[in-house]
Amino acid sequence: METPDLDIQIKTLPTQPGVYQYYDKNGAIIYVGKAKNLKKRVSSYFTKNHEYGKTRVLVKKIASIKHIVVDTETDALLLENNLIKKYQPRYNVMLKDDKSYPWICIKNERFPRVFSTRRVYKGGGEYFGPYTSVKTVHTLLDLIKGLYALRTCNYDLAQEKIEAGKYKVCLEYHLGNCKGPCEGQESEDAYNENIKAIKEILKGNFKDSLSQFKQQMRDFSENMQFEEAQKIKEKVEVLENYQSKSTIVNPKISNVDVFSIMSDESYGYVNFLQLSYGSIIRSHTLEIKKKLDESDEDLLALAVTEIRQRFNSKSKEIYVPFMVQLGDDVKVTVPKLGDKKHILDLSLRNAKYFRMERFKQMKIVDPDRHANRIMAQMKADLRLSEEPRHIECFDNSNIQGTNPVAACVVFKNGKPSKKDYRHFNIKTVEGPDDFASMEEVVYRRYKRLQDENKSLPHLIIIDGGKGQLSSALKSLDVLGLRGKIAIIGIAKRLEELFYPNDPIPLYLDKKSETLKIIQQLRNEAHRFGIEHHRNKRSKSALNTELETIPGIGEKTIVELLKHFKSVKRIANAKLDELEVVIGVSRAEKIYNYYNTK
Structure with a gap:
């Protein structure tokens, strides 16, 4: 029978809960999903305008649909889970896990053994787990071994074989780790009481075991059997110590x-x-x-x-x-x-x-995958047309209006590329004008990159709000780069992101990795700019102070700074202190300059 058209398949779907399967033109299963109402859920794939690209691709590839009706939504969920694991369809989430987990088994036998295993056999015993950590299993088994004497041998301890004297006690008996059920020295009822207590411990219930041991300890003490009482006390401490490490909420919260x-x-x-x-x-x-x-x-x-x-x-x-x-x-x-x-x-x-x-x-293992993930995240968060593999961030520094400078820092694949950092001394702007300074440095930066035929960034970040962003855009207009490079401004106060021609800022989640990288860029630009500004101010301070004194040259200044460490100390130095370093004549000139001032 020929497969009907998709729209006919959809129209004839039942409205019951179930699982649907999408197949491509080659008959390969490409997606499995569950639904409370099969017809309604499947129809939505073909009537909605899907924003997510992969969903659109999936819908285009669907050639036929099959479905399985089940009684309840829960059945649909279980069936969906099993089908995904069985077929691993291309467009489903991955649930692959080949790892086997350890269990603790209490063997189904007379005088049951307790041991760890990675294989579960039906009817082989009672299994507790699986546990996600082998360490947890070993800790529990060590705890049980310390509390209860259990056999470790694999003998068939049938009643008739014990009575026939088929077995002899081993070293574990002489070490006190086993009470010798193989020779009939421990009753089955007493052994099973221990097994019952062990099951409660494996379920996380320590209460019964603790009260039982404490009662035994009191009984031994009353009968003057202090050595036995001490042994029980040690077991109580082990159990209480283990419980204190694992109990983190109200013990009434169980199962x-x-x-x-x-x-x-x-x-x-x-x-x-x-x-x-x-x-x-x-x-x-x-x-x-x-x-x-x-x-x-x-x-x-x-x-x-x-x-x-x-x-x-x-x-x-x-x-x-x-x-x-x-x-x-x-x-x-x-x-x-x-x-x-x-x-x-x-x-x-x-x-x-x-x-x-x-x-x-x-x-560490796959830095490319990490970079790819970050870049994909930034592209989505910042609504960019391409991944921002190369980002440049600009910041102005003109503390108290002196020595205006700017900094440009560069990040490649989400990491600083310090060899590409650049400083700018503002040349065309008089006084503290952040907007004009930003216009100048953005023009100079990208004019040079164009002249040298070097690669341009995918994203420019301007440290500032709308005004700073507008100034940078003027330079991009002059260079013919507007629209070719994405550009945003970040305002300091509320971490607002401004886009060209958009009065409403974008607010990113404060914990998002994208915002953290933008903040790192801005902080790095600020640090780099301040460092350059500080160096300029230091040189300027030297020029205006020491170099303006008649008869004092560069070598003298270096000698003084080596000795006194700062201009302030030179200014406050006594005449004889200066004479020791640079001689009488030059010392008098510096001393007279500062003291007459």
Whole structure:
């Protein structure tokens, strides 16, 4: 049967919840999505005017649509998750993860063993995990081993085999790490009581174990068995110490999953914390590469389903920063204050730190990728037509109207290019006129670049508001560069960004990387300009003071400064102090000049 046209396929879609799959002309699956109402959701792709480029490309490539109807929205979410992992469609977020995680297994056998494993066998025992950190597994196993005597051998401890005397106790028994169930020296009931306590510890519940050990300690003390009481006391301290490190919220918060999301232009970072009796028993952050500018709501719903599946979570309640639809089986809570909000904030902090670490690693391992990401971010934030790989920033310095100078600093790929920095002494402007000075330096800078046939910047940043920007634009007009180079002004007070012919400034997020780079450029231009201005003022001060004294030359000035370190000290020096350095004749001239003045 021939595939019907797209518009017919859309018109005949059901209005039930389900999963839709888009295929290209080659029959390859390119996108999988979920919907509460299949017809409404799929129709929106073809009726909306999509601003995001990749969505437009996706829509153009759709040749046919298939769908699967399910009972509930939750079923649709689970099915979407499985299909994405199975087919890895080009325009879906990536959920690939080949890594296997460690579990703690309590073996399904008489006198169960407790050990770590990366393989889960159905019916093989009770599994706790998976854990995202092997270190956590080792810590827990060491804790359990210190508290309870468990067997480590792999014998089949069937009752008849023990009674037949088939086994003998090993070194672990003599070391006190095992009580010898292989020779019938420990009852199955006593051993299983320990296993029951271990299960509670693995769930994060330390309360029962602590009260049990404390009671044992009191019993031993009352019976004058102080050595045994001391051993129990040490176990209590180990347990309390471990609990104090892991309990960070109200212990009443139990069997809860916490999710938070942090995202940027290209990636979403979803952090997952699992809580049991007020302890974090698991933390994991999932990095998701965006494909179609997905919203945080879409990413979080997808990630919650993926993470809960991956870690086999059976929690009946989750905490999230905003409401997500996950069906009726899970209670979704959006905390606003108290302990619940505290743990949600902690999760968000983990996501932020993970993102920061990824960026730092990227800078070291793949600086090009880091630069590409920053440039793409700046292009989007500043509404530019091309990435600002080469940025130049101008700043004027004329403290108290003296020695007007200007500075131009250059950033390439988001980093300072100090060899390209330039100073300017203002030549055509009399007095402190920032606007005229800006007009002069911008003209001189780009006239020279044109004459020398050097590459022009992609973006010019003017340290100042509308007036400074207008002055710079006049020079670009004269040079025929207006419209060829993007130019913006940044006002100091509120970090407003001004654009040519636009009276309304742009305000960037105070924490955005784009604004941080612009501030770095401006601060660098200011520092560089002030440094040059200070040098000019110092030279000027020397000229007006020491060099104006008749009979005092440059060599004399250098000798004096080497000895006295400053002009002020020379002016306040006594005659005999000056004579020691430069002789009687010249010392008298300097002494008389300052003292008669």
